[in-house]
Amino acid sequence: MFFSGMEECHKNVFRMQQLGSDVFEHVLKFIYTGKVNITAGIIQDLFAQAHIFQIQTLVNLCVEFFQKNMNEHNCLAALTLADIHAHRMLYLYAKNFSCQHFMRLVLDDDLYKLSCECVVDLLKDRRLECENEEIVYETAIKWLEHDIVARKNYRYKVLETVKFPMLKKTFLTDTVAKAQHVVSDDRGKELLDDGMLFHTIPARRHQLPLYQITPRLNMPFSEVAVLLGGRLSDGLSNEVECFVADTQEFFNLKQLPFKKRNEFSACTIGNDIYVSGGLRSPEFWKYDPSFDTWLRGPNLIHARRRHGMSAVDETIFVLGGFDEDNVLATVEYWSLDSGRWEEGGSLNQPVENMGFVAFGKNIYLFGGKNNDEVVTNSVQCYDTVTKTCTTLSCDLPVNDMCLSSVVFNNYIYVIGLEGVFRFSPDRENWDILPDMSCARVSLAVLDEKLYALGGRRRGAKDNLYTETIEFFNPETNLWLKAHNMPVPMYSYGCVRILLSKNMYLSRGPGEFIAPR
Numbered sequence: 277m278f279f280s281g282m283e284e285c286h287k288n289v290f291r292m293q294q295l296g297s298d299v300f301e302h303v304l305k306f307i308y309t310g311k312v313n314i315t316a317g318i319i320q321d322l323f324a325q326a327h328i329f330q331i332q333t334l335v336n337l338c339v340e341f342f343q344k345n346m347n348e349h350n351c352l353a354a355l356t357l358a359d360i361h362a363h364r365m366l367y368l369y370a371k372n373f374s375c376q377h378f379m380r381l382v383l384d385d386d387l388y389k390l391s392c393e394c395v396v397d398l399l400k401d402r403r404l405e406c407e408n409e410e411i412v413y414e415t416a417i418k419w420l421e422h423d424i425v426a427r428k429n430y431r432y433k434v435l436e437t438v439k440f441p442m443l444k445k446t447f448l449t450d451t452v453a454k455a456q457h458v459v460s461d462d463r464g465k466e467l468l469d470d471g472m473l474f475h476t477i478p479a480r481r482h483q484l485p486l487y488q489i490t491p492r493l494n495m496p497f498s499e500v501a502v503l504l505g506g507r508l509s510d511g512l513s514n515e516v517e518c519f520v521a522d523t524q525e526f527f528n529l530k531q532l533p534f535k536k537r538n539e540f541s542a543c544t545i546g547n548d549i550y551v552s553g554g555l556r557s558p559e560f561w562k563y564d565p566s567f568d569t570w571l572r573g574p575n576l577i578h579a580r581r582r583h584g585m586s587a588v589d590e591t592i593f594v595l596g597g598f599d600e601d602n603v604l605a606t607v608e609y610w611s612l613d614s615g616r617w618e619e620g621g622s623l624n625q626p627v628e629n630m631g632f633v634a635f636g637k638n639i640y641l642f643g644g645k646n647n648d649e650v651v652t653n654s655v656q657c658y659d660t661v662t663k664t665c666t667t668l669s670c671d672l673p674v675n676d677m678c679l680s681s682v683v684f685n686n687y688i689y690v691i692g693l694e695g696v697f698r699f700s701p702d703r704e705n706w707d708i709l710p711d712m713s714c715a716r717v718s719l720a721v722l723d724e725k726l727y728a729l730g731g732r733r734r735g736a737k738d739n740l741y742t743e744t745i746e747f748f749n750p751e752t753n754l755w756l757k758a759h760n761m762p763v764p765m766y767s768y769g770c771v772r773i774l775l776s777k778n779m780y781l782s783r784g785p786g787e788f789i790a791p792r
Contacts, residue, residue, distance in 0.1 A: 298318070310333075312334065312337065314337060314338065314341045316345065316350070319338060319341055319342065319345075320353060320357055322334070322338055323335065323338035323339075323342075323357060323361070324357065324360075324361065326338055327361045327363070335363070339363070339365060339366045339369075342354050342366060342369070342370070343366075343369055346369070346370065346373050348377050348380045348381060348384070349384075351370050351373045351374050351377065351381070352370075352374060352381065352384065352386040352387060352390065353386065354366060354369075354370040355367065355370035355371055355374060355390070355394055355398075356389075356390060356391070356394065358370055359391065359393065359394050371397065371398060371401065372403070374398055375398070375401050375403045375404050375405060376403075376405055377405070378398075378404050378405050378406055379405060379406060379407060379411070382411060382414075382415055387415070387419070388418055388419050388422040389422070390419070392427070392430045392433060392434065395416075395419050395434065395437075396433055396434060396436075396437055399412055399415065399416060399434070399437035399438070400436075400437040400487070402490070402492050402493050403492070403493055403494075404492055404494075405494050406492070406494070408444075409438065409439050409442040409443050409492075409495075410443060410444065410447050412437070412438050412439070413438045413443060413447075413452065416434045416435055416437060416438055417455065417457055419434060420434060420457055421457075431457050431461050431464060432461055432463040432464060432467075435457065435458065435461075435464055435467055436463075436467065436487075438467070439487070439488050439489075439490075439491070439492070440452070440467045440468060440470055440471030440474075440488060441470060441471050441473075441474030441475070441481070441484060441488050441489050442488075442491060442492075442495065443471055445472070445475040448468065448471050448472055448475070449472075452468055452471070453468060467488075470484050470485065470488055471488075474488075474489065477589055477590075478544075478545050478546025478547070479544070479545045479546070479587040479588060479589050479590065479634070480589065481546070482682075482683050482721070482772070483635065483636070483683055483686075486684070486685060486721065486724040487724060490723060490724050491774065493522060496776060496777055496778075497774045497775060497776050497777060498520050498522060498774070498775055498777055499521070499722050499723070499772060499773070499774055499775075500518045500519060500520050500521075500722075500772070500773060500774075500775045501518070501519040501521070501718070501720035501722060501727060501729060501770055501771070501772055502516060502517070502518055502529065502549060502769075502770070502771050502772075502773060503516070503517045503518075503519065503718055503729060503730075503765075503767040503769070503770050504516050504532060504540075504542050504549070504551060504767060504768060504769035504770070504771075505532050505536070505540070505767065505768050505769065506718075506730075506765045506766055506767035506768050507538075507741065507765060507766055507768075508741065508763060508764070508765045509739070509740065509741060509763075509764060509765075511536070512536040512537070512538065513536070513765065514531050514532040514534075514535075514536050515528060515531060515532075516528065516529040516530060516531060516532060516563075517529070517761075517762070518775065518779075518780070519720075519722075519727075519729060519745070519761075520780070521722035521723045521725075521727060521747075521758075522723065524758065524759045525780075526761070526762055527780045529563070529565070529568060529779075530563070530568045530569065530570060532551070532561075532570070533561055533570040533572070534554070534557070534559060534561070537554035537555045537556075537557060537581075538554060538555040538581060538768070539553075539554060539555060539581040539582045539768055540552060540553050540554035540557070540581065540768050540769065541553060541583050541584065541585035541594070541597075541768070541769060542585065542768070542769030542770075542771055543585045543586050543587045543592060543771065544587065544771045544772070544773055545587045545590060545592070545612070546773075547565050547566075547773040547774055547775070548562055548563065548564060548565070549562070549563040549565070549769075549771055549773065550562050550563075550573075550585070550587070550592055551563070551769060552576055552583075552585055552592075552594055553576060553579065553580045553581050553583055553585075553594070553597065554581050554768075555581050555600075556579055556581075556600060557579055557581070558575040558576040558577075558578070558579040558580075559572070559575060559576075560572075560573040560574060560575060560576060560610070560617075561573060565773060565775055565776070565779065566776075568779070573610070573615075574610070574615065574616055574617060575617075576594060576608060576617055577606075577608050577617050577618075577619065578599060578604065578606055578608065579599060580594070580596075580597035580598060580599050580604055581597055581598055581628075582597050582598045582628040582629045583595060583596050583597025583598075583604070583628070584596055584597070584630060584632030584639065584641055585632070586632055586633060586634035586639045587634060588634050588637060588639065588660045590611055590612040590613065591609050591610065591611040591612075591660065592609065592610045592611075593607060593608075593609045593620060593634075593639055593658070593660060594607065594608050594609070594610075595607045595623060595632065595639065595641065595658060596623055596626060596627045596628060596630065596641065596644070597628050598628040602626070602647060603626040603627060603628045603645065603646055603647045604626055604628070605622040605623040605624075605625065605626035605627075606619070606622055606623075607619070607620040607621050607622055607623065607658065607663070607665075608620055609660075620663045621658075621663040621664060621665065622665065623641065623656055623658065623665045624654075624656055624665045624666065624667045625646060625652070625654055625656065625667065626646060626647055627641060627643075627644030627645065627646055627652065627654070627656075628644055628645050628677075629644050629645055629677040629678050629679070630642055630643050630644025630645075630677065630679060631643060631644075631679030631680060631681035631690045631692065632681055633681040633682060633683055633688055634660075634683075635683055635688060635701050636701070637659065637660050637661050638657050638658060638659055638660065638701070639657075639658045639660060640655065640656070640657055640658075640681070640688060640699070640701065641654075641655070641656040641657075641658065642654075642655055642672050642676075642679055642681060642690050642699075643672050643674075643675065643676040643677055643679055643690075643692065644677050644679070645677050650675075651675045651676060651677045652675060653671045653672040653673070653674060653675045653676065654667055654671060654672070655667070655668040655670055655671060655672055655699075656668070668704060669704075670699075670704040670705060670706065672690065672697065672706070673695070673697055673706050673708055674692075674694040674695060675694075676692040676693055676694045676695075677692065677693070678692055678693055678732070679691065679692035680692070680717055680718060680719045680770070681719070682719040682720070682721060682726065683721075684721050684726050684750075685750060686700075686702075687699060687700055688700075688701060689709075689719065689726055689748075691712075691717055691719060691728065693732075695708065695709075695711055696708075696709040696710065696711055696712060696748075697709065709748075709753065710753060710754065710755060711755075712728060712746050712748075712755045713742070713744055713746065713755075713757075714728070714730070714731040714732070714733060714742045714744055714746075717729060717730060717731035717766070718730060718731070718766065718767045718769075718770030719770060720770055720771070720772045721772055722747075722772065725747040725748065725749055726747060726748040726750075727745065727746070727747045727758065728745070728746045728747070728748070728755075729745050729761060729767070729770065730742060730743060730744070730745070730761050730764065730765050730766050730767060731744075731766045732766050739764070741764040741765050741766055742764050743760045743761040743762070743763060743764040743765070744757065744760060744761075745757070745758040745759045745760060745761060746758060
């Protein structure tokens with residue numbers, strides 16, 4: 277204050293407002309003797325005065341006292357105090373404590389006196405220890421109603437901290453849909469719609485805001501990347517391996533139900549995993565994670581491999597690929613209602629080993645190899661409603677094949693042998709992103725980050741495959757090393773699902789795969 281260039285620096289006399297004389301005596305005593313007797317009764321005022329007078333040693337002693345004596349009755353006061361005085365270390369400590377004891381704090385009136393910034397920061401934390409997301413919703417509503425006039429403009433900012441897809445469908449219908457704080461705001465209605473869509477159209481979950489579909493750490497399920505089979509240095513694998521980003525652990529699910537084969541495809545509807553095709557195979561299978569079981573479905577009309585496979589709503593589409601004689605342009609589809617495969621038109625160009633992903637009602641296909649064995653840079657858009665395909669003018673920045681594609685924050689990320697690219701379906705343009713250490717990878721969105729698992733080394737003649745796991749943070753535009761896979765490989769299928777923690781917490785230590 278006195279050395280900051282502010283008005284107070286130039287005054288001979290400065291009146292200190294709202295400083296208790298009793299506490300100020302402790303400050304003076306510390307200045308002259310270096311000693312102070314800190315008690316719970318004076319800690320808040322003492323911290324504030326030490327901060328005002330920029331007595332860092334005394335500030336540190338106050339923080340140490342808070343940390344040693346923090347409890348459910350003073351943690352919110354410490355959080356507020358740290359926020360007012362911008363003391364990051366105390367703020368983070370108090371917030372962490374508040375997250376751990378949240379179920380008791382919801383009964384404390386001080387919670388509903390927090391500033392908007394503090395309550396938002398607390399409620400959006402993944403570490404929040406709550407029995408269910410309904411409690412977070414009720415806390416947000418109660419905070420808004422604590423001062424309904426003054427806080428009206430904060431509605432969306434506070435409601436956005438609630439993970440609406442994690443609310444029970446009946447709660448969304450019976451309670452949330454009738455709440456004025458939600459339905460009187462267009463953005464609040466969007467949150468409600470996102471929550472309902474999660475429950476009613478599982479195949480569109482990957483298109484919802486990432487924060488909304490990322491579970492809190494204490495929820496009974498985790499988001500996992502499931503890697504289905506693939507190629508190892510010594511041949512093919514039929515293992516189905518799960519990667520839990522929160523713990524950086526791998527464990528096995530039930531093996532693929534067919535003989536080892538090349539180049540099948542996979543997709544999900546909700547948490548059910550579907551696999552089709554492969555070398556000389558028309559087979560179609562579903563994995564039910566609730567029972568760790570594979571179920572056989574009806575065969576494809578055309579056996580194929582190196583094909584695209586995506587779900588839109590409750591229908592799965594299989595596009596292009598290779599039938600051992602020709603690169604295919606044919607499309608076929610299967611729906612939960614009909615339970616059978618039907619012809620669905622054709623692509624503009626036959627391709628194999630292309631990138632593919634569903635976005636809205638369309639399926640985008642990137643690059644791939646055509647019948648002339650030419651690697652292309654074409655971008656095709658298949659309309660699942662009209663069963664027609666168009667070729668877009670916004671070519672992939674390079675000619676590429678063996679591509680992986682995934683939806684991430686309303687963009688499509690495409691990664692292949694020649695680089696990392698980001699496509700905007702709305703604007704139909706491309707961004708070229710920083711490259712990673714390995715070109716051919718399996719992709720999954722976990723913990724609001726883009727994970728790349730394993731892959732094929734670009735230009736390698738031996739040690740073709742890598743065990744590296746990297747993740748991309750769009751805020752920093754950087755790839756960072758996360759961990760290693762159990763063995764170097766690239767997978768033929770990689771999907772994200774929400775898996776019950778009972779599936780892996782109940783397993784013995786020997787059933788885990790130790791990352792290297």
